[in-house]
Amino acid sequence: MDEARLVTHLSGKRVVLGVTGSIAAYKAVSVLRALRCAGATVSVVMTKAATKFVTPRTFEVLSGERVVTDLFDAHEPMAHLTIPERADVVLVAPATANFLAKAALGLADDVLTTMLLSARCPVIVAPAMDGDMWTHPPVVQHVQTLRSRGVVVLDPEVGPLASGQIAQGRLSEEPKIVAAVDSAMASRCDWQNQVVLVSAGPTQEPIDPVRFLSNRSSGKMGYAIAAAAKARGAEVILVSGPSSLSPEPGITTVRVNTAAEMADALFRHFPTCTVLIMAAAVADFRPKESFAQKVKKQGKTDMVLELEATPDILAMLSARRTSQIMVGFAAETEHILSHATDKLNAKGLDLIVANDVTQTGGGGFGSDDNAAIILSARGEQRDLGLMSKRRLADEILTAVHELCLVRPCQKVLVQ
Ligand code: CTP
Numbered sequence: 001m002d003e004a005r006l007v008t009h010l011s012g013k014r015v016v017l018g019v020t021g022s023i024a025a026y027k028a029v030s031v032l033r034a035l036r037c038a039g040a041t042v043s044v045v046m047t048k049a050a051t052k053f054v055t056p057r058t059f060e061v062l063s064g065e066r067v068v069t070d071l072f073d074a075h076e077p078m079a080h081l082t083i084p085e086r087a088d089v090v091l092v093a094p095a096t097a098n099f100l101a102k103a104a105l106g107l108a109d110d111v112l113t114t115m116l117l118s119a120r121c122p123v124i125v126a127p128a129m130d131g132d133m134w135t136h137p138p139v140v141q142h143v144q145t146l147r148s149r150g151v152v153v154l155d156p157e158v159g160p161l162a163s164g165q166i167a168q169g170r171l172s173e174e175p176k177i178v179a180a181v182d183s184a185m186a187s188r189c190d191w192q193n194q195v196v197l198v199s200a201g202p203t204q205e206p207i208d209p210v211r212f213l214s215n216r217s218s219g220k221m222g223y224a225i226a227a228a229a230k231a232r233g234a235e236v237i238l239v240s241g242p243s244s245l246s247p248e249p250g251i252t253t254v255r256v257n258t259a260a261e262m263a264d265a266l267f268r269h270f271p272t273c274t275v276l277i278m279a280a281a282v283a284d285f286r287p288k289e290s291f292a293q294k295v296k297k298q299g300k301t302d303m304v305l306e307l308e309a310t311p312d313i314l315a316m317l318s319a320r321r322t323s324q325i326m327v328g329f330a331a332e333t334e335h336i337l338s339h340a341t342d343k344l345n346a347k348g349l350d351l352i353v354a355n356d357v358t359q360t361g362g363g364g365f366g367s368d369d370n371a372a373i374i375l376s377a378r379g380e381q382r383d384l385g386l387m388s389k390r391r392l393a394d395e396i397l398t399a400v401h402e403l404c405l406v407r408p409c410q411k412v413l414v415q
Contacts, residue, residue: 011040013088014087018115019045021052024094025053041065045115048069071111084119092112093128105142123151124177125146127143129169130169131165157170189233195234196236201243205286207290208293223240224393225393240254241282258283262282326347326349326351340375352374370392371392
């Protein structure tokens with residue numbers, strides 16, 4: 001492990017170390033020591049079962065802080081809220097099969113699992129258990145669920161286990177665990193000093209007081225990008241069309257309905273942002289006339305609705321940019337790359353995230369997953385396979401960071 005890297009990202013950070021009841025609990029002691037050596041402050045939270053393997057006093061002496069083991073802790077009655085609120089990262093090592101199940105289901109029957117529900121920082125989990133348990137279908141499923149929510153679950157290592165079996169189930173080695181915490185801290189800080197303006201969701205264009213034109217966008221992609229940017233240290237302003245989703249705490253949110261309202265909100269915030277990520281599915285057309293009263297059937301068998309184009313918000317903002325990085329989305333059903341490239345050039349963008357909204361296998365509108373291809377104005381292409389929208393959001397931010405923020409885009413037209 002590169003010591004310099006550790007000092008860079010862990011120094012001054014507060015890690016919550018959760019320890020659960022596995023024989024590998026003794027290894028958490030050296031993880032704690034390594035985190036402390038790297039400059040982190042560590043608060044230890046133990047389950048009752050963990051205290052059967054290692055005493056809280058061991059962690060107390062080495063961390064220099066009280067160890068919390070009880071939801072009804074007399075000294076800190078709201079520990080499940082106050083501890084994660086101060087945390088930069090939560091690490092659970094070792095994590096038992098029982099802990100994975102409770103965390104995946106959102107159960108809150110002890111201080112550690114209750115705390116996880118209020119944690120808004122990155123969560124890293126290092127499981128340890130017998131080989132047959134690690135491959136048991138419910139355990140596999142719980143790991144998948146946690147990963148799809150953005151939790152980093154480290155694969156246990158193959159080796160001799162407490163049962164005598166040689167299989168996959170050993171707690172990851174201490175340097176690997178510390179490296180995972182370090183890299184969570186590194187990526188957490190890379191959007192500091194950025195003001196990110198994100199649009200999300202559909203727009204609704206009224207026909208009359210009860211009817212509107214809209215599209216299938218749920219807002220999940222834009223909300224995931226806003227959450228990921230916030231978690232990585234950015235100041236985030238989210239302009240959201242109608243959506244049932246709630247933004248994460250700390251994100252300034254402006255709710256709008258129509259394309260015109262979305263344009264107004266974005267124009268207002270654009271001058272102070274450093275990056276615009278336009279994930280909204282803005283309606284391209286709206287009724288030329290919106291009726292004040294409900295349109296009656298009056299025996300008609302057909303009806304013609306006259307539409308007019310809405311403003312292309314992204315193209316208009318791009319024409320007014322000063323130094324902002326501009327990222328668009330291309331929702332396509334065919335010729336994905338050529339259509340996305342045309343939009344990248346026509347709208348004067350730095351990056352475009354192209355996705356096939358007809359794809360089978362879980363991606364597209366309303367789904368929790370998505371697959372995308374990122375194209376840059378310099379001609380770079382990154383294929384991001386099917387993954388959770390939350391993870392894709394992080395990949396998009398990483399691409400924007402690497403391709404545009406670290407190495408400013410020189411705009412060239414892509415053929
Ligand atoms: N967009 C916008 N204003 C519009 C329409 C789209 O700002 N009136 C933005 C979207 O938020 C997206 C990008 O432009 O970031 C591309 O949107 P998309 O719907 O894929 O393409 P359109 O430009 O609408 O073109 P088409 O409908 O022909 O595919």
